[in-house]
Amino acid sequence: MASFVKLLSSVLLAVAFASPALATPFPQSAKHATHRVRQVTRDLAIETFHPPSTFETFDTGIDHPLSKRADFTLKDAALEFVKSHLSLDSGAITFKSGFSGESAKHAYIKQIHDGVPFANAVANVAFNHDNKVVSFGSSFVKPKKVAPSKPTLTVEEAIAAAEKTLGGKYNDHPATLEYVVKADNTAVLTHVVQIENAETGAWVEAFVDAHTGELVTITDFVSKASYRVLPLQKEILTQGFETVTDPQDTTASPQGWHSDGTTSTTTTAGNNAIAFKGTQSSVTSQSSSGLNFIYTQTPSAAPTTTDNINAARVNAFYLVNSIHDLTYRYGFTESAFNFQNSNFGKGGSGNDRVTISVQDSAGTDNADFATPADGQSGRMRMFLWDITNPKRDGALENDIVVHENTHGVTNRMTGGGTGRCLQTTEAGGMGEGWSDAMADWTEKTSSAVPDYVMGQYVTNDAAGIRSHPYSTSASVNPLRYSSIKTLNEVHDIGEIWANVLHNVYAALVSAHGWSATAKTNPNGTEGNIVYLHLFLDALALQSCNPTMLIARDAWIQADVNRYGGANKCILWNAFASRGLGTNAANHNDGTSVPSGC
Structure with missing residues (x-):
């Protein structure tokens, strides 16, 4: 059992295309920031390329070309700054999206050629509330050769090629025409189409050369009332179910969890999420008597018994809605690209609540979350675990559900809602780390910061499914x-980042104390509140496909934006304690901190 569980530590919560290690060695760690190997089918592996990101922070801010204008607009100011900063002309860039958060305004800019955008080139500019630029991230490119902007293959031909190569079907999401820069610094014109496989759960954007029909690269979207539930602060069902009444936060969910403002339900379906037992093509939900979702889970019975299915469905629905409300309070709102069917006129694209398939038949011993761009539903799949007898249900282990849902948060908030900006090995690894770190945060019940273990219940092992406790x-x-x-797999790399953040959390709570009401009141000064604000603020600041160094710098700048840099030394010392000091570089540790810290 122990050896089997240790094997699982490298594959738990894997994305749909993650598989046992390739026969050939993984690229050296220098490529973690720009590449990632995707095992598409048993016989097809694709090494995807993503231009390296740069990230600059400017403390309390610098002026931009439109600083003197009284009529500041986010779009105009961002475009003018990018043109000036990168010496580009107006025809090379276009405004993609933007939003105003509590501590900063964020704009996302696309690079274009002949009016066609580059898929893997994005810039993000953040302004403080004095309208000064506080950070700038970019993965813009200077290709040595650019293919003609008029395709010679039709989109229908590209779809047929993608379906054949990837073993799935086009899902009718509108195709686009975009450039992709390859590792050899040439830009190819591609038809971009979404391909899904209902049996395996695969869901990718396929970039098919619009002149040759070659599959160039992919974006993998998958990151592998009264309710009887496990409250959010609990991790595993052995800690005991409770009945919670009206847990919705009406600031985040103004119509509650069972209405989108026009349609009300008495099922596990609402504006933020729908939970069901079935297939993605046949979505159903669990009805209740009124709004009383009270089902008693029987651990000794098979998880597929009716009451156990219902208990799992209700628990998953409760958790996804709870994380929606929690992260909404801290900045993951409609305009910041969250998941809601109705956005109530508050910005962003709607019709994208999270779909939650419990006891999904496509797999075992795993779970995953697919994050397409804003406007398409996030998709969570929870599987059964067959390590024990009877089997155990991943939807009844809160840390697994929270982990998966957090993939949606980090993938949407990084890069402006595209779902494309945590695709490199290192960025994907941090995605896994943020997900573990969020689960860690939700389960704290006091100022104590004990070691944290993931995945104890489904594996029936107190050591969990990571190589070490977070400590x-x-x-x-x-x-x-x-x-x-020494690591080349995203979950292993994620353990590094999650452990770094565990130490950041501990330092902030040690300095500022702990709030018992942090889940619903983000306005305090306690350390757990400060931590979660910086957690989400930094996501919107950092560049597409960030490295750990970039993510660290985004945390430092987020503290300047929100708290005037009050936590600078706390943060730097915590990062440096795990090798991310000011002199860290190229995956070599640095323990230095700024003068005065």
């Missing part, structure tokens, strides 16, 4: 920035 003790968890050199 403030370097002897309990020795992982640090330089550990990336």
